Amino acid sequence: MRTITVFALLAVALVVSAAAGILVGAVAIAPGDVLSALLGANDTSGTIIRELRLPRVLGAALVGGALAAAGALLQGLLRNPLADPFVTGTSAGASLGAVIAVALGLEPLLVPLAAFVGAIGAIALVWRLARLGGRTTVLTVLLAGVVLTSFAGALVTLILVSSDRLALRLRAVLGWLQGGISVISWSELAVAAAVVAVGVVGALLLAPRIDAYAFGEETAAALGVDLDRTTAAVLATTALLTGAAVAIAGLVGFVGLVIPHALRFLLGATHRRLIVASVPAGAMALVLADLGARSALAPAELPVGVITGLVGAPFFLALLVRSRRVIV
Amino acid sequence: MSSIVARGIRAGYGEREVLRGVDLVVRAGELVALVGPNGAGKSTLLRVLAGLLGPSSGAVAIDGVDVAALDRRAVARHIAVVPQVFETLFPFTVREIAALGRTSRLGTFGTLGSDDARAVSRALDDIGAGDLADRRIDRISGGERQRAVLAMALAQEAGVLLLDEPTAHLDPAHQRATLERVVSLARVRGLAVVAVLHDLNLAAAFATRVVLLADGSVVRDGPPAHVITPELVARVFGPGLRVVAYDGRPFVIPEPPAAEPHARAV
Numbered sequence: 183m184r185t186i187t188v189f190a191l192l193a194v195a196l197v198v199s200a201a202a203g204i205l206v207g208a209v210a211i212a213p214g215d216v217l218s219a220l221l222g223a224n225d226t227s228g229t230i231i232r233e234l235r236l237p238r239v240l241g242a243a244l245v246g247g248a249l250a251a252a253g254a255l256l257q258g259l260l261r262n263p264l265a266d267p268f269v270t271g272t273s274a275g276a277s278l279g280a281v282i283a284v285a286l287g288l289e290p291l292l293v294p295l296a297a298f299v300g301a302i303g304a305i306a307l308v309w310r311l312a313r314l315g316g317r318t319t320v321l322t323v324l325l326a327g328v329v330l331t332s333f334a335g336a337l338v339t340l341i342l343v344s345s346d347r348l349a350l351r352l353r354a355v356l357g358w359l360q361g362g363i364s365v366i367s368w369s370e371l372a373v374a375a376a377v378v379a380v381g382v383v384g385a386l387l388l389a390p391r392i393d394a395y396a397f398g399e400e401t402a403a404a405l406g407v408d409l410d411r412t413t414a415a416v417l418a419t420t421a422l423l424t425g426a427a428v429a430i431a432g433l434v435g436f437v438g439l440v441i442p443h444a445l446r447f448l449l450g451a452t453h454r455r456l457i458v459a460s461v462p463a464g465a466m467a468l469v470l471a472d473l474g475a476r477s478a479l480a481p482a483e484l485p486v487g488v489i490t491g492l493v494g495a496p497f498f499l500a501l502l503v504r505s506r507r508v509i510v
Numbered sequence: 511m512s513s514i515v516a517r518g519i520r521a522g523y524g525e526r527e528v529l530r531g532v533d534l535v536v537r538a539g540e541l542v543a544l545v546g547p548n549g550a551g552k553s554t555l556l557r558v559l560a561g562l563l564g565p566s567s568g569a570v571a572i573d574g575v576d577v578a579a580l581d582r583r584a585v586a587r588h589i590a591v592v593p594q595v596f597e598t599l600f601p602f603t604v605r606e607i608a609a610l611g612r613t614s615r616l617g618t619f620g621t622l623g624s625d626d627a628r629a630v631s632r633a634l635d636d637i638g639a640g641d642l643a644d645r646r647i648d649r650i651s652g653g654e655r656q657r658a659v660l661a662m663a664l665a666q667e668a669g670v671l672l673l674d675e676p677t678a679h680l681d682p683a684h685q686r687a688t689l690e691r692v693v694s695l696a697r698v699r700g701l702a703v704v705a706v707l708h709d710l711n712l713a714a715a716f717a718t719r720v721v722l723l724a725d726g727s728v729v730r731d732g733p734p735a736h737v738i739t740p741e742l743v744a745r746v747f748g749p750g751l752r753v754v755a756y757d758g759r760p761f762v763i764p765e766p767p768a769a770e771p772h773a774r775a776v
Contacts, residue, residue, distance in 0.1 A: 261598060261599060261600065262599060263599065386620075387619060387620055388620070389620065390613065390616055390620040390621075390622075391613065391616070391620065393602075393606070393610060393613075394610050394613045396598045396600060396602060396607070396610065397593050397596055397597075397598060397659075398593070400562060400593070401591070401593045402613075403562055403582055404560055404562060404586065404589075404590070404591035404593070405586055405610055405611065405613040405614065405662075405666070406582050406583040406585070406586030406587070406613045406614025406615075407582060407613060408581065408582045408583070409582075446600060446601060447601070450601055450602065450603065450606070450646075451598075451600035451601050451602040451606065452602070452606055454620070
């Protein structure tokens with residue numbers, strides 16, 4: 183009963199936030215005109231709604247859903263709520279991959295692929311470093327993530343400063359580094375949606391085996407989980423979701439951290455239910471954050487990463503303080 | 511009905527050899543207690559029996575099948591392990607924990623069927639945790655959590671049950687209750703049970719057989735009264751422990767400290 187209520191509320195909240203995201207913008211458009219624009223009216227409002235606001239809202243929803251699902255996967259694998267793509271350095275790896283692709287002048291539709299390659303390289307490296315002591319602990323994962331994030335950030339800046347191609351789009355790229363959902367084409371959106379769909383299905387298939395990690399890797403193995411294969415599959419799925427999100431929005435922190443953790447209190451710990459709920463909840467959260475980023479200092483626009491950082495970082499610290507006894 | 515047989519097990523971590531040639535046979539219905547001083551290799555032997563640590567030589571067989579030849583999923587259908595650490599930060603319910611025991615029987619899409627639900631309910635009932643099923647694991651007592659983890663292992667429906675210090679962190683009444691349940695399960699379900707026990711008195715009270723390990727080898731394997739003797743306890747554990755017989759069972763009692771000379775008083 184409780185589960186049904188939570189899912190129903192999530193669905194309503196997602197629809198309401200998406201509607202708000204479409205209705206509110208730099209140019210005031212009456213709700214009736216928005217509706218006719220969505221139905222295909224051929225005027226300025228139609229162009230603004232269909233080519234700017236709708237793709238942006240859908241983009242934000244995809245990014246938020248993907249990051250929240252990826253966060254649920256990482257938290258499950260580390261059996262600790264202090265993990266998400268951002269703090270583990272996965273997002274930074276993805277952004278490095280994406281920036282290299284843009285600097286090399288690759289086809290825009292290849293950017294998500296490059297981001298995926300960067301993400302999987304980063305998470306594999308972090309996991310390898312964290313395993314040096316024999317068992318994977320969240321503390322070493324976070325430390326490795328911090329180091330990797332600053333290293334990847336340095337490389338990204340280096341590429342930005344030295345590349346002519348990027349210099350032209352410097353403002354856009356800087357916004358993207360802070361996390362920003364800039365103008366998205368329908369084709370980019372379609373590619374990202376397909377990748378996120380594959381990632382979410384993969385996450386749902388892996389979920390029951392992630393549950394078995396509850397008491398640690400050794401117990402998971404005793405319960406019949408093939409650790410190497412499962413860990414690799416979970417990390418690859420995380421990288422897929424993170425790559426798609428970063429290709430659209432750059433470095434958006436903490437959505438993946440806050441959403442699964444908050445939902446766990448409402449829905450319990452089993453990962454299949456958690457992931458099913460994390461996707462719409464993350465989508466809603468980022469649509470709202472993007473709406474806040476657009477309206478807070480209107481007509482100026484904040485990168486959405488500023489909003490998620492302002493909300494998420496204190497949340498992370500509070501979590502750190504509360505769980506310091508069990509962080510190792 | 512299963513039996514587990516280990517022959518000539520040598521195993522360790524890197525250069526350090528912990529087990530130096532161990533033989534062990536456990537038949538259905540038996541509860542074998544592994545006892546010995548810290549560092550004797552009890553937990554390592556349990557990990558080897560569970561197939562979680564490969565031996566450098568020797569082999570473990572379940573009903574004649576070499577464990578090394580099976581994948582993790584197949585091993586988990588034959589051998590269940592009750593972990594020593596059962597802390598989790600996540601709010602799983604007791605039923606969800608018990609259902610983890612069905613991980614090795616998940617369907618293609620990771621779903622559990624009605625057989626699985628039945629096995630989980632039966633495991634919860636057998637361990638007396640039926641009324642805890644919907645409670646959160648982080649909101650119950652240590653003894654209740656222990657039962658949840660035992661239910662998880664029972665839900666695996668494996669013929670062999672391995673327990674690593676199942677009575678650690680429990681008060682004497684819960685220690686007794688836990689081992690009594692395990693003994694009766696071994697009989698009723700025909701399980702071959704191996705438990706690492708630190709407490710020699712619990713081993714003497716509940717084990718069918720006691721296996722005394724020291725320095726990675728079996729010193730003696732037999733009925734409690736045959737293994738927990740004054741000579742062996744003194745030889746393996748050192749001085750300061752007295753072995754007495756009461757009601758036909760051996761008991762190990764720590765000697766009180768020697769009286770302090772008054773001269774040492776200020």
